[in-house]
Amino acid sequence: xxxxxxxxxIRAGGLALGVSMTIADPFVAEVIGAxxxxxxxxxxxHAPIAVDQLQMLLIALRTSASxxxxxxxxxxxxxxxxxxxxxxxxxxxPEVNDAASCAAAVAATRYPxxxxxxxxxxxxxxxxxxxxxxxxxxxxxxxxxxMIESADxxxxxxxxxxxxxxxxxxxxxxxxAVSMGHLxxxxxxxxRARIADVRAACQRHSVPFGIFAATEQAxxxxxxxxxxxxxxxxxxQFLDQGIAKSRxxxxxxxxxx
Numbered sequence: 001x002x003x004x005x006x007x008x009x010i011r012a013g014g015l016a017l018g019v020s021m022t023i024a025d026p027f028v029a030e031v032i033g034a035x036x037x038x039x040x041x042x043x044x045x046h047a048p049i050a051v052d053q054l055q056m057l058l059i060a061l062r063t064s065a066s067x068x069x070x071x072x073x074x075x076x077x078x079x080x081x082x083x084x085x086x087x088x089x090x091x092x093x094p095e096v097n098d099a100a101s102c103a104a105a106v107a108a109t110r111y112p113x114x115x116x117x118x119x120x121x122x123x124x125x126x127x128x129x130x131x132x133x134x135x136x137x138x139x140x141x142x143x144x145x146x147m148i149e150s151a152d153x154x155x156x157x158x159x160x161x162x163x164x165x166x167x168x169x170x171x172x173x174x175x176x177a178v179s180m181g182h183l184x185x186x187x188x189x190x191x192r193a194r195i196a197d198v199r200a201a202c203q204r205h206s207v208p209f210g211i212f213a214a215t216e217q218a219x220x221x222x223x224x225x226x227x228x229x230x231x232x233x234x235x236x237q238f239l240d241q242g243i244a245k246s247r248x249x250x251x252x253x254x255x256x257x
Contacts, residue, residue, distance in 0.1 A: 001128055001133060001134045001137040001141050002127070002141075003141065004067055004089050004090065004142070005038065005065070006038050006089075006143065007143045007167060009038060010168055010208040010228040011208070013228070014228070015229070015230070016039060016067075016228065016229040017039075017229070017230055018037045018039035018040055018066070018231050019032060019035075019041070019231055020040075020042075020043050020212075020231050020233070020235070021041065021047075021057065022043050022234060022235055023235045024047070024053040024056075026056050026059065026060035028235055029057040030060045030061070032235060033060065033061040033063070033064030033066055035066075036065070036066070039066050039069055039229070040068050040069070041069045041092060042057055042058075042070045043071045044070060044072060044083075045072065045073050051082055054070065054083070055086050058086055058088065067090065067143075068087075068089050069089065069092055069145070070088040070090075070091055071093070071147075072091055072094070074095055075094060075095035075101055075104065075105050077108040080093065080105070080109060081117055081120075084109065084124060084138075085121045085123065085124055086123050086124065087123045087124040087127055089141065090142055090167070091105075091109060091143070091144065092145045092146070093105040093146045093147060094147045094172075095147075096148070096153060097150050097152040097153045098152060098153070098156050098159070099156060099160045099163060102160045102163045105144065105146050106146075106163055106164070106166050109165075110142075110144070111139055114165060115139075121134055121138070143167045144165055145168045146169055146170070147175075148160075148172070149174075149175035151176070151180050151194070154198060157198055157201040158205070161201055161202065161204075161207045162205065167208065168207060168209070168210055169202065169208075170210035170211060170229070171195050171211040172212055174186055174214075176191060176194060176195070177191045180194070186214075195211070195222075196225075199222075208228035208229065209227055209228055210227060210228055210230060211227055211230050212231050213230045219232045
């Protein structure tokens with residue numbers, strides 16, 4: 001198994017920057033993988049990506065220097081096992097609302113005696129060094145990251161961050177806003193305050209803090225606040241931005257005639 005470069009960056013107190021993937025197309029994955037971001041996060045929670053499609057995306061990202069993380073559809077040990085056995089270098093687990101669910105997520109990424117991951121790295125053990133090398137390095141190199149996206153998780157953040165083996169937490173501002181009753185206002189001041197609470201708790205416990213930054217303003221804000229890792233774009237976002245730019249150009253060209 002190769003070195004987890006993103007894990008090294010955040011452990012050293014640096015800033016790792018990545019993008020999200022929701023399009024189940026190997027060519028899109030190949031293009032994004034060649035872009036040079038620190039990590040690529042494949043989202044199987046909110047995107048229609050089946051396990052066989054996920055394998056094809058991971059194959060397409062094989063030559064990329066970017067660390068490849070996957071967000072499973074649920075906090076489920078079987079899903080996490082499948083993702084890691086396919087060769088993902090870490091998971092960003094949703095549905096973590098308390099210390100117990102955090103412990104379950106982390107345990108699913110580690111082999112006994114550290115955790116309860118079942119053994120069968122079908123593809124993962126064939127990538128670098130073979131099965132002996134994978135067994136020797138997997139517990140150290142696989143990143144166990146969890147989502148903080150509910151008011152309950154924020155309320156119990158100190159207990160949650162004490163979970164042994166936890167490599168970092170990643171705030172999902174949209175789901176956090178919804179859980180706090182702000183479905184129609186993702187920029188409500190209360191949300192920013194709760195995210196700041198999570199960041200402060202991460203500092204107290206020396207746990208890397210990450211976040212989905214939906215805008216450039218948010219990315220600059222949380223980078224200045226000491227975030228260790230962030231997504232700063234997504235494949236569909238790139239499409240939206242490119243389409244908007246081309247539509248504006250089309251309108252300008254029409255008006256100039």
